[in-house]
Amino acid sequence: MKKLEDYIPERWISDKGSVNEYISCWTEKDALDREVVDALVVILRTSGCSWAREKGCTMCGYLSDCNPNVKGKDLVAQMRKALEKHQGQRILKIFTSGSFLDEREVPVDVRREILSMASEIFDQVIFETRPEYVSDESLQDCLSHIPNLQVALGLESANNVLLRDSINKGFQFEDYQTAANTVKESGATLKTYLLIKPPFLTENEAITDSIDSARMIQGISDVISFNPVNVQKGTLVERLWRRGEYRPPWLWSVVKVLEESKDFGPRVVSVPSGGGKRGGAHNCFDCDGDILSSIEKFSLGLRGSIEDVHCDCKERWLDVLDLQGFTQSSVDLEKFYG
Ligand code: SF4
Ligand SMILES: [Zn+2]
Structure with a gap:
């Protein structure tokens, strides 16, 4: 019998991106000690996520931005270039389109050099990693x-069936729990990304899964960041989306998830990448700008609720919740039936 990973398109790594050019770098707002501050975000071009090079997650197309020829010295050069953009930002967010603690992506001496450069100018550093690379030793070093x-x-x-059969995450909830405990015991704080609407789920199932997952980690994570799926090139999600078998979540669903989990304890945020576009979380396109702006203010702690946003398309979203429940299908009903 075929497995989910047999349907994942062949990954390709381009070697077009220059080895000493980062993928992207920008400034955005975030909260630090309840204060809204600027954060410098840098996406380093590495040799790629080790899991993506094997098979990868069904919604992730990051590998296409990586370059297998990137060496440690190139990562330091990329970081130096990014730091030229420093203009008083207090937080540094480092993304590698993989794992900052994976020594195949970021060698230990490079990791130390990057953190040492950052420590001189930022109050807080945030980086992302898969759980299997988390150890007390590496965290103490950082x-x-x-x-x-x-x-x-x-x-x-937090649902192991979805992790395996929808997302192809390559680890289980228990692996996350072990890594999360190690992070908390080290003295670092923990942010957890939860996906809104992995493939094959109805809109309602996706909402329920996100809220249930947040509830399962409410006791351990300091911040929960909900990432509504955005369609990325070369992924299984893109293939389904092009066939009308997948629609990114409605922004109403994002609002519902945020509202339902805001009192769980952790700070709850969402920065919908590609929001308001056809391949990202969207509503009717008329109200998307207003809702995204409300979600941003909510995530920064500048407003306590997003429920007061209105648009007629909310009725259509409610219809989708009803109909998909009836058909038990994640097919994009509007694409087929208008
Ligand atoms: S989502 Fe993260 S873990 Fe999964 S393939 Fe992409 S970079 Fe790797
Ligand atoms: Zn609308």
Whole structure:
């Protein structure tokens, strides 16, 4: 019998991106000690996520931005270029389109050099990693450079069936729990990414899964960041989306998930990548800008609720919740029936 991973398109790594050019770098707002501050975000071009090079997650197309020829010295050069953009930002967020603690992606001496550079100018550093690379030893080493460290783990869902049969995450909830405990015991803080609407789920199932997953990690994670799926090139999700068998979540669903989990304890945020576009979380396109702006303010702690946003398309979303429940299908009903 075929497995989910047999349907995942062949991954390809381009070697087009220059080895000493980062993929992207920008400034965004975030909250630090309840204060809204600027954060410098840098996406380093590495040799790629080790899991993506094997098979990878069904919604992830990051590998296409990586370059297998990137060496440690190139990562340091990329970081230096990114730091030229420093203009008083207090937080540094480092993404590698993989795992900052994976020594195949970021060698230990490079990791130390990057954190040491960062420690001189930022109050807090946040980086993302898969759970299998988290160890007390590696965290203590990072903390010796930057005491205010936040480790981000991409759990996506606390449901092991979804992790295996929808997301192809390559680890289980228990692996996340072990890594999360190690992070908390080290003295670092923990951010957890949860996916809204992995493939094959109805809109309602996706909402329920996100809320249930948040409930399962409410006691351990300091921050929960909900990532609504955005369609990325070369992925199984893209293939389903092009056939009308997948629609990114409605922004109403994102609002519902945020509202339902805001009192769980952890700080709850969402920065919908590609929001308001056809391949990202969207509603009717007329109200998307207003809702995204409300979600941003909510995530920064500038408003306590997003429930007061209105648009007629909310009725259509409610119809989808009803109809998909009836058909038990995740097919994009509007694409087929208008
Ligand atoms: S989502 Fe993260 S873990 Fe999964 S393939 Fe992409 S970079 Fe790797
Ligand atoms: Zn609308």
